[in-house]
Amino acid sequence: MNILAVDPGSTSTKIGIYFNGKIYKHKVEHLDENFLKIKTVVEQKDIRFDNIKQFLKDNNFEDVNFDAIVARGGLIKSVEGGVYEVNERLIEDLKKGVNGEHPANLGGILAREFAEIYNCPAFIVDPPIIDEMWEIAKITGVNSITRKSKFHALNHKEVARRVAKEKLSKRYEDSILIVAHMGGGITIGLHYYGKVVDVNNGLDGDGPFAVERAGSLPVDGIIEYLKNTEMSLDKFLKLVVKESGIYSHLKTKDMIKVEDMVTGGDNEAEKVLDAFVYNISKEIGGLFAAAKGKIDGIVLTGGLANSKLIVEKIRDYVGFMSEIYVVPGEYEIEALINGAIRVLKGEENAKIYE
Numbered sequence: 001m002n003i004l005a006v007d008p009g010s011t012s013t014k015i016g017i018y019f020n021g022k023i024y025k026h027k028v029e030h031l032d033e034n035f036l037k038i039k040t041v042v043e044q045k046d047i048r049f050d051n052i053k054q055f056l057k058d059n060n061f062e063d064v065n066f067d068a069i070v071a072r073g074g075l076i077k078s079v080e081g082g083v084y085e086v087n088e089r090l091i092e093d094l095k096k097g098v099n100g101e102h103p104a105n106l107g108g109i110l111a112r113e114f115a116e117i118y119n120c121p122a123f124i125v126d127p128p129i130i131d132e133m134w135e136i137a138k139i140t141g142v143n144s145i146t147r148k149s150k151f152h153a154l155n156h157k158e159v160a161r162r163v164a165k166e167k168l169s170k171r172y173e174d175s176i177l178i179v180a181h182m183g184g185g186i187t188i189g190l191h192y193y194g195k196v197v198d199v200n201n202g203l204d205g206d207g208p209f210a211v212e213r214a215g216s217l218p219v220d221g222i223i224e225y226l227k228n229t230e231m232s233l234d235k236f237l238k239l240v241v242k243e244s245g246i247y248s249h250l251k252t253k254d255m256i257k258v259e260d261m262v263t264g265g266d267n268e269a270e271k272v273l274d275a276f277v278y279n280i281s282k283e284i285g286g287l288f289a290a291a292k293g294k295i296d297g298i299v300l301t302g303g304l305a306n307s308k309l310i311v312e313k314i315r316d317y318v319g320f321m322s323e324i325y326v327v328p329g330e331y332e333i334e335a336l337i338n339g340a341i342r343v344l345k346g347e348e349n350a351k352i353y354e
């Protein structure tokens with residue numbers, strides 16, 4: 001069984017090949033000025049397509065008979081978790097970005113193009129828009145405004161499954177875990193017997209502030225800011241997603257640099273980092289209450305889980321609640337490949353996106 005996995009992120013395209021029972025992984029960084037100048041995600045497609053083709057060619061995978069192409073899904077309509085076949089309707093919604101713009105919207109589109117070349121099916125797995133939230137968690141104080149489920153679903157689910165199996169010797173479906181994915185964005189969710197029943201929307205101003213995201217903001221502050229700057233709503237939304245958080249205070253998105261600033265005695269950096277950790281811990285605490293204090297563990301994952309300083313500061317706040325499992329980085333490529341294998345082996349049916 002041979003599988004090509006494609007995982008487009010904001011600053012990179014991750015590629016995975018499952019061949020002869022082994023996984024080969026590669027990351028193409030998109031940090032050059034010209035790439036960053038490209039205005040829309042859809043306009044990045046050809047560059048990312050060429051990068052994947054080049055990788056296949058350079059590593060002698062070009063002539064492999066792929067059985068499936070699998071990709072990270074994007075901001076389509078809300079769906080339940082699982083593996084979805086890439087169909088016309090899915091492609092249309094990814095192109096339109098019906099629930100917002102995100103690099104993951106290119107996943108299904110690229111998968112379909114490679115599936116045409118290799119004459120095999122294309123799938124997406126656990127898109128960031130999967131919605132398993134409790135009704136109660138969606139209700140806000142304004143009748144027509146509801147909370148939405150937009151999060152790092154792919155990594156959340158894979159890491160939670162691994163912790164349940166390897167550390168708790170339980171099935172994911174029998175466990176209660178709080179998972180904090182801490183990367184460029186931060187999403188913290190309560191995994192309750194196999195469903196993510198409450199989670200902050202990592203994109204649109206909800207939850208703790210992140211490396212580049214604003215998180216929840218006070219409404220009066222937003223109104224005053226918009227009045228003072230006369231900024232358009234579109235521009236404001238971009239600011240909230242790409243140019244806020246740690247970046248807004250310290251002008252870097254590199255947390256290794258922030259740590260260096262803190263250890264070098266920069267008081268401002270230390271204050272901001274402490275606020276960062278405080279907000280993450282408060283979000284975990286909120287979900288601990290939502291689970292009525294009965295959890296099997298807290299899982300810290302994403303790039304920032306590599307940081308001993310951040311992990312220890314979070315532990316100081318929430319360590320009393322339960323065991324903390326640290327799973328640095330992400331398992332998105334593995335999650336994609338495992339999803340495709342389950343379908344190809346007939347262990348799971350691919351769902352149809354409608």
Ligand SMILES: Nc1ncnc2c1ncn2[C@@H]1O[C@H](COP(=O)(O)OP(=O)(O)OP(=O)(O)O)[C@@H](O)[C@H]1O
Nearest residue numbers: 009183184185211253254255256302303304306307
């Ligand atoms: N050892 C480390 N110590 C501190 N910070 C680290 C370390 N390794 C990575 N980081 C930080 O992690 C962040 C990137 O995390 P990650 O790679 O998970 O983000 P991403 O994939 O771009 O975004 P997302 O996870 O939201 O999709 C950067 O700020 C990076 O500096």
Ligand SMILES: CCCC(=O)O
Nearest residue numbers: 128150151152185202
């Ligand atoms: C909505 C997908 C996760 C994120 O980037 O915050």
